[in-house]
Amino acid sequence: MKICVIGLGYVGLPIYFQAKFKGFDVFGFDVNKKKIEELKDGITEIKGRIPEQGFAKFKENDFTFDVTRLKEADVYIICVPTPIDEFKNPDYSFVIGATQLVIDNGKKGCLVCEESTVNPGTMEEIVMPLFDKANWIVDKDYHLVHCPERIDPGNENYEVDNIPRCIGGLTEKSLEKGYELYSKLIDAPIKKMSSIRAAEMTKIVENTFRDVNIAYVNQLAKIADVIDVDIKEVIEGAATKPYAFMPHWPGIGIGGHCIPVDPYYLIEYSKHKGLDPKFLSLSREVNDSMPKYSVGKVQEILNELGKPMKDTKVLILGYSYKANVSDERETPAKEVIKILKERLADVKVYDPFILNKSEFNNLQDALNWSEAVILCTAHNEFVDNVPKLIKNNVILLFDGRNVFDKELFVKKGIRYKGIGR
Numbered sequence: 181m182k183i184c185v186i187g188l189g190y191v192g193l194p195i196y197f198q199a200k201f202k203g204f205d206v207f208g209f210d211v212n213k214k215k216i217e218e219l220k221d222g223i224t225e226i227k228g229r230i231p232e233q234g235f236a237k238f239k240e241n242d243f244t245f246d247v248t249r250l251k252e253a254d255v256y257i258i259c260v261p262t263p264i265d266e267f268k269n270p271d272y273s274f275v276i277g278a279t280q281l282v283i284d285n286g287k288k289g290c291l292v293c294e295e296s297t298v299n300p301g302t303m304e305e306i307v308m309p310l311f312d313k314a315n316w317i318v319d320k321d322y323h324l325v326h327c328p329e330r331i332d333p334g335n336e337n338y339e340v341d342n343i344p345r346c347i348g349g350l351t352e353k354s355l356e357k358g359y360e361l362y363s364k365l366i367d368a369p370i371k372k373m374s375s376i377r378a379a380e381m382t383k384i385v386e387n388t389f390r391d392v393n394i395a396y397v398n399q400l401a402k403i404a405d406v407i408d409v410d411i412k413e414v415i416e417g418a419a420t421k422p423y424a425f426m427p428h429w430p431g432i433g434i435g436g437h438c439i440p441v442d443p444y445y446l447i448e449y450s451k452h453k454g455l456d457p458k459f460l461s462l463s464r465e466v467n468d469s470m471p472k473y474s475v476g477k478v479q480e481i482l483n484e485l486g487k488p489m490k491d492t493k494v495l496i497l498g499y500s501y502k503a504n505v506s507d508e509r510e511t512p513a514k515e516v517i518k519i520l521k522e523r524l525a526d527v528k529v530y531d532p533f534i535l536n537k538s539e540f541n542n543l544q545d546a547l548n549w550s551e552a553v554i555l556c557t558a559h560n561e562f563v564d565n566v567p568k569l570i571k572n573n574v575i576l577l578f579d580g581r582n583v584f585d586k587e588l589f590v591k592k593g594i595r596y597k598g599i600g601r
Contacts, residue, residue: 184209184253186278188219188243190437190507191295191329192259193226194340195365197234200241201341202365207242209250219243225506230339250285255361257293258282259329261437268444270299272306279307283314288321291357295329297442299449300381302326303350324350325358326376328383333436334505344368348379387442388460393428394439395463398470401430401600405477411600412582430599432556432580433470433512435501440467440510471515474599478552478578479523481595485575487551490524495550497566498557499531499538503581506533513556516580532561544569552576558583570594 183206185196192208199206210216218224220243222235235241250256260274275296282292294303303326308318316322327347331340347362347370349355355372362370373379397415404411411430419427434440443460450457479489501511508514513529520527528539530546540546543561547553547570555562558581567588570577577589579598589596 181205181254182207182252183255183257184250186210186256186258186281187260187274187296188215189259189261190226190333191331191340192257193219193224194228194230194331195257195259195295197230197238198340199365200234200238201230204365207244207249207252209244209247211245213245216243216245226333227505228333228339229336230341247281247285250281251287253287253290255291255293256282256286257295259295262296262298262441262445263437264441264444269448270445272298272302275302276306276310279310283310283316288316291323291325291354291361293358293361294324294326297328297383297387297438297445298326298380299384299445300377301449302380303376308350319351319353323354323357324376325354326379327358327362327370328379330383330386333507334502341366342368344371346371346373346379346382348373348376350376381446384442384446387438388446388463390428391434391439391443391467392460392463393426394430394434395466397428397430398466398599402473404600410598412598413601429582431470431512431582432474432554432599433515434467435509435511435513436507437509440464470599471512472519474554474578474580475516475519475523477597478554478576481576481578481597482552485595487575489520492525493549493551494520494525494527495546495553496520496527496529497531497546497553497555497562498559499529499534500557500559503558504533504560508534508537511556516554516556531557532559547571547574550574552578554578555580555583557581 183199183204185192185208188208188210196206196208258278260278262275263271265271303324311322325347327345330343332338345362345366347358349358359370359372401411415427418425443464447457447460482489482492496513496517499511499513500506500508517527530538530540543565553574563583572593574594576595582598582601586596
């Protein structure tokens with residue numbers, strides 16, 4: 181059995197190496213020729229134990245952009261993006277394109293495993309019709325399963341090899357074939373779902389759950405600001421309850437390819453089916469408001485200090501969407517910078533993980549330049565060193581991740597403000 185992993189990004193590259201570690205005959209395919217050439221040279225921005233150990237162990241890797249090679253494979257694992265467009269509508273073009281590549285260039289009798297995050301109903305309503313149009317017969321010419329990806333960039337404890345998965349099949353025969361594959365591929369439990377539609381919905385539910393709960397604490401943070409309590413302290417207090425409470429934390433915004441994107445798939449599909457999920461839409465609205473809310477708080481404090489936003493030197497600490505990674509997909513820092521520039525601030529960025537976005541060589545130079553500092557990403561370098569390195573040329577520190585001890589800045593005569601504290 182030979183596997184082809186289609187899409188060699190944050191999901192596909194770890195899956196490729198996991199298959200290599202498990203002894204499968206596998207090759208990786210991507211339409212991006214530049215990416216393929218870099219991967220052949222061992223160059224990638226994707227970090228993590230699996231890719232790093234993979235490149236270290238396997239000196240000869242099989243990456244290609246040649247579509248004619250797809251006919252070599254018996255199994256296709258599709259790991260392509262599922263973004264939203266400017267109107268927040270789901271964009272299935274990558275899933276459609278990858279599936280069509282299999283139909284046009286692949287081998288009949290194959291197993292097709294879709295890992296991309298999609299709406300419930302996508303396999304039956306969008307993917308299956310592509311095979312129907314080509315006169316491919318399910319359980320004869322192809323078998324189709326959906327096993328939604330689970331990956332958390334930067335998480336040292338859980339990677340693709342040890343995260344439990346859910347899987348659903350278009351038919352019972354497809355499900356059995358997919359289950360057999362993933363049981364050998366992944367060192368974690370694989371849960372069979374009763375339908376492919378149920379499997380599709382699991383990933384949407386996981387990320388929408390997080391979006392809703394983060395929206396809840398972001399709203400609480402806004403309430404905390406007007407009633408003058410520290411929301412971080414309150415949540416820590418609530419978390420002492422040993423049951424029925426799961427702490428989530430407010431912040432300057434949500435990034436990544438999952439939480440700020442996936443809920444829109446469920447929202448739009450529900451509307452298509454005649455139901456307006458207002459609660460989910462409101463959660464998205466609250467979370468999307470946080471960059472503007474945060475900049476508003478910065479402007480309020482500058483005004484109190486007699487400093488106009490115009491021409492104030494504002495340093496953005498962190499451009500990636502989460503700590504200690506270089507992933508900038510859907511980063512809230514982008515919106516923060518946009519709003520600051522609209523208000524005529526002099527904005528510069530420092531992120532040690534994204535040097536092409538950084539305008540300083542080191543943290544000290546960045547802090548020395550600034551008058552106001554906004555922490556967007558809680559990189560370890562910032563958490564450990566900003567309190568020690570910051571000087572009183574800075575009049576305001578806005579802690580967009582609530583990671584600093586307020587008193588360390590107050591002692592230096594620097595105004596501190598967090599999210600809801």
